[in-house]
Amino acid sequence: MIRLAALDMAGTTVDEGGAVYRALADAAGAALGHPIAPDVLSRWMGMGKREAVAGLLAGTPIDPEPVFADFGARLAAAYDATPPTALAGVEDAIAALRASGVRVALTTGFGRDVAEGILDRLGWTVGETVDALVTVDDVSAGRPAPYLIFRAMEATGVLTPAEVAVAGDTVNDLRAGRNAGAAIVAGVLSGSQDAVTLGREPHTHLLASVADLPDVVSASSRTAATASPRA
Structure with a gap:
């Protein structure tokens, strides 16, 4: 789940x-x-x-x-x-994830001042739009180390990587997800690296956009709910 x-x-x-x-x-x-x-x-x-x-x-x-x-x-x-904007479908995807009981954390290689400035420009707030914001200032090392993800787990009260989905547009996002042991490690094609580049890296999914993530999470949860326990 x-x-x-x-x-x-x-x-x-x-x-x-x-x-x-x-x-x-x-x-x-x-x-x-x-x-x-x-x-x-x-x-x-x-x-x-x-x-x-x-x-x-x-x-x-x-x-x-x-x-x-x-x-x-x-x-x-x-x-x-040129102020940053939300990518198409992302706000709806975040809302859908949260409505289904999935906490959403933003993780970033930006410092906190830059990340919070972006949220201000978007009109997003921690606690209302998303559940947590974790920046590179909060950890001892950024990606591909898994620490941004671990800090997001700590901030949201999630205990095991088996309950975590990671999504990002770079190879280092995928490496961080894999290093964290996340259940879902999804590359998205909305950013800086293409399907060939991301596809070379171990992953569970390649998605056109984070807008597709709620369906992936829902399918994963259904599979977990119906899987037979091992003896």
Whole structure:
């Protein structure tokens, strides 16, 4: 029985037009003096943004803190110019999950200030729209470590990964779900990585959107309810 859906933000529940990765690539590229290759950038998708900046600068003498600050300023400007919105069908999906008794937590590689700013722009509130918000500031390591998911479980009172569904749009989202031992590890095709890229990673489902997740959770719960107990 699924009791928690742990959902990524950018590209999974929130449409921000890929601004986060443009800001990340532009900030790191400006510091390095050359563009960031797409295949290099993709390795850091879904991870904590401070970790991503440090990773992109690894092997250089460049201090990552000013670059991280530049990333934050670029992202804020992008969001001011084009505010993030909820992806189509996501608000209904979250409402349907919660109405069925499934708690919903947003998990993100953003810091809390950025994540809460996005929620403010969307008009979403913790306790009304979703049950919890867990950011990379709340854990010792971001994805692919499972700690965002574990913290979401703690925040919502869910005791076992067998009761957790994870959904995200990057390889690192899937790795985090697998590392957490989640019952459902779903890649969604609404964000930064395509079906071929996500399909190479172990997963339970590939979905067009989080809008499809309530049906998956419902089917999983029906299967659990009717399964015969083992001797």
